[in-house]
Every structure is written in structure tokens, then in C-alpha cells.
Amino acid sequence: MRPFRAPLVLLLFAPPAPAASIRDPGLRPDAPQANTGFQGHIATGLTFPAGRASGASGDALGARYAWQWPFELGLGAKPSEHVYVGGYFVFGLGAEGSDSRVARACVDKDNDLNNDVSCSAYSLHAGIEARWTFSPDRRTTPWLSYGAGPTLASQNIDDRPSARSETTTVTGWDFARVGLGLDLRAARAVGLGPYVGVAFGRYLHTKTEVNGVTTYDGAIDQAAWHSWISVGARIVLFP
Amino acid sequence: MRAFFAFFALIAMGCTSPQGIGYSALDVEVTHADGGSVDGFPEKSCTTLPVLIGSRVVHDYSVDGALSIHVDADRGGVGIFFWRGAAEPGAPARRYSVDELSGGVSDQLDVESATGEMYVVYLSSKCPVAQ
Numbered sequence A: 001m002r003p004f005r006a007p008l009v010l011l012l013f014a015p016p017a018p019a020a021s022i023r024d025p026g027l028r029p030d031a032p033q034a035n036t037g038f039q040g041h042i043a044t045g046l047t048f049p050a051g052r053a054s055g056a057s058g059d060a061l062g063a064r065y066a067w068q069w070p071f072e073l074g075l076g077a078k079p080s081e082h083v084y085v086g087g088y089f090v091f092g093l094g095a096e097g098s099d100s101r102v103a104r105a106c107v108d109k110d111n112d113l114n115n116d117v118s119c120s121a122y123s124l125h126a127g128i129e130a131r132w133t134f135s136p137d138r139r140t141t142p143w144l145s146y147g148a149g150p151t152l153a154s155q156n157i158d159d160r161p162s163a164r165s166e167t168t169t170v171t172g173w174d175f176a177r178v179g180l181g182l183d184l185r186a187a188r189a190v191g192l193g194p195y196v197g198v199a200f201g202r203y204l205h206t207k208t209e210v211n212g213v214t215t216y217d218g219a220i221d222q223a224a225w226h227s228w229i230s231v232g233a234r235i236v237l238f239p
Numbered sequence B: 001m002r003a004f005f006a007f008f009a010l011i012a013m014g015c016t017s018p019q020g021i022g023y024s025a026l027d028v029e030v031t032h033a034d035g036g037s038v039d040g041f042p043e044k045s046c047t048t049l050p051v052l053i054g055s056r057v058v059h060d061y062s063v064d065g066a067l068s069i070h071v072d073a074d075r076g077g078v079g080i081f082f083w084r085g086a087a088e089p090g091a092p093a094r095r096y097s098v099d100e101l102s103g104g105v106s107d108q109l110d111v112e113s114a115t116g117e118m119y120v121v122y123l124s125s126k127c128p129v130a131q
Helices: A008-013 A100-106 B002-012 B098-103
Strands: A035-051 A065-078 A083-096 A117-133 A140-159 A164-184 A190-210 A213-219 A225-237 B025-032 B046-048 B057-063 B067-074 B077-083 B094-097 B106-112 B118-124
Touching: A035 A083, A065 A117, A065 A225, A083 A100, A083 A140, A100 A117, A100 A140, A117 A164, A140 A190, A164 A225, B025 B057, B025 B067, B025 B077, B046 B057, B046 B067, B077 B098, B077 B118, B094 B098
Parallel strands: none
Antiparallel strands: A035 A065, A035 A225, A065 A083, A083 A117, A117 A140, A140 A164, A164 A190, A190 A213, A190 A225, A213 B057, B025 B046, B025 B118, B057 B067, B067 B077, B077 B094, B106 B118
């Protein structure tokens, strides 16, 4: 008879279970037991653009977008003590990049203490990731993750005196979202720790809207590789 | 000290005006070779160049169903293409950089449609109505 194996979706709703394995005799007695079942995390920090948004001249990712403030949510499950599989969603909020022409346009030119031309940027990353926790039953454990999924980045310039708002949004794929971190397992139910990560991807599609009207919607002629480099901290439920 | 107070008084009175971005634009107008107007050609045929990196503004205008004028603008400049029938042209008939538009452009092209009719296309950086 084949042994019963619970599908992954059941693990999402299962309460964290104590690890069945015999604990390492070298562990400190107060180290929380390893978990299986549901795991979630939230994270924030800073993320920096690198590489090129497209192959066009002057189209560095950092020219379009400045560093951003990311907010990350991850939900998934640990089918074993070492392995986590789940989904991630990251929203990053930032400002215009280093392009001097746009930066100049975004500076308030009069002295009425009201910025007449406002600029903003944001990015989204979503997908599925897997994480390997090296020492799941120790108080401090490093981890390594890999994920992939769709991504989006958008920039807007809103010129109120001219009544003109321009938005350009690019979409593509994060082909490799690699992370490295350290979980400090304060208790069995919660942990926290620093992380660094790099998302390598390509934007493949672009859309321009002026005052809400689409003026171009099509493929990027010269797609190029870019990356978003992140550093920050995360809080983990049932690490 | 007097100038200091005068400066803040001006701000308080709202004597500074908001300033937007200066845009470059290209206006397209078409007539028949004899100067007659083309039926159905839009009055608003002005393309304002975008500002952001990667932005594009594309407009297509049909002239009597026999000629299409394709305007493709990015923040670096604008290209004008003439399409006769289904074949897409490889290179623009005219391309103006943003600096050329800022300096002022006034151009006139004689264009033949797929049916052999002649048109005059006027290109100008002075837009009566910005789009």
C-alpha cells in the first residue's frame, strides 16, 4: 500500500507541528524546535536598481528609478524542516532615478512651497520561491532562497500647471530571485533576521499613458538584463 | 532686511506662478496638392514629445484612406513615416531631434499616395493645440 502524502495546500492550513526528528544533542536546551507546516514572513529594507531597463542608449535602470522602499509578504508552507515553498509579493515605493532631465523637471521651480510637478515610481514583484534552511532547529540559522515570477515597474510625472500626466509601465519576468539571510529564532512561533537578495530579470513589454490615454503599448525593442538588489530585515512566523 | 521681508511678502501674496515642464511638439497638417483641405483629417494633429525614459507617443493619421501618416515620438525626438498600402516603411521620411524642435521646425513635404494623388504635408514645431 502506498503511504499517504498530504498535498502542499493542506500544509498551508495545518498548524505547525513539532519536528519528529531526534534533536541534535549539541543544541542548547532552550533552542526552539524546528517547524513544519505553515510559514509566513513580512520584510522591508532598501532595494537598489542595477543594470539596464532596455538596450536603448541611456536607459539604465537607475536612470529611471531611484532606490525603493520595499514591503514584502510571503506565505507558504514547510513540507519538511529544511524546505519552505511559497508565494511572495513585493511592493516597492520610490522616486525618479538619476536621469538629469527628469530630475530637473521634478524639482519645484517656484517658491510657493508647493511642488507643481510631482514624480513617483513603484515596482511589483510576485512569484513562487523555495527556501532551504540550513539548521532549522537551532536558535540561529542561515537560509538560501530561489524564486521566479512576473515583475512590473512604473514611473509617473504629473505636471499640474500643464495638466499633463505621463506614466510609463514596464512588465517582464524575474527569472532568478536569489536571497540569503539569517533567522534568529526567538521562539518557536516567531523569528527575525537580516537578508540580502538579488532579483535578475528582463522587462519585455512597455506601455505609455498620457492623461490616462494609452499612447503606446507594445514590446520593448531591445530587452536587457537588470537586477534589483535588496537588503533588509524580515519577521518570520513559525521559522 | 527689507528685501528679506519683501521676499516673504511676495510668497504670502502668491506672486509666484506655478511652472510646468516645457514640452517639444510636432504638428502635422495635410492638404491636397492644389491647397484644398483633406476631408476627415483631424484638427488636433499635434504630438507632444514625452519626458520619461522609455515613454513613446504614437499617432496614426489616415489621409483619404490611401495614405497613412505615422508619427512616433520618444523623448529624444520624433519620426514621421508615410505608409502607402500595407507595406511599412523601414526608415522615417523625416526625423527631428528634441533640440531641432526646440530651435523651431517648419517643413513641407510633397507625398504621393497609393492611388497616385499628391498631397502636401506641413510639419511644424508650433502646435496650435497640444495633445
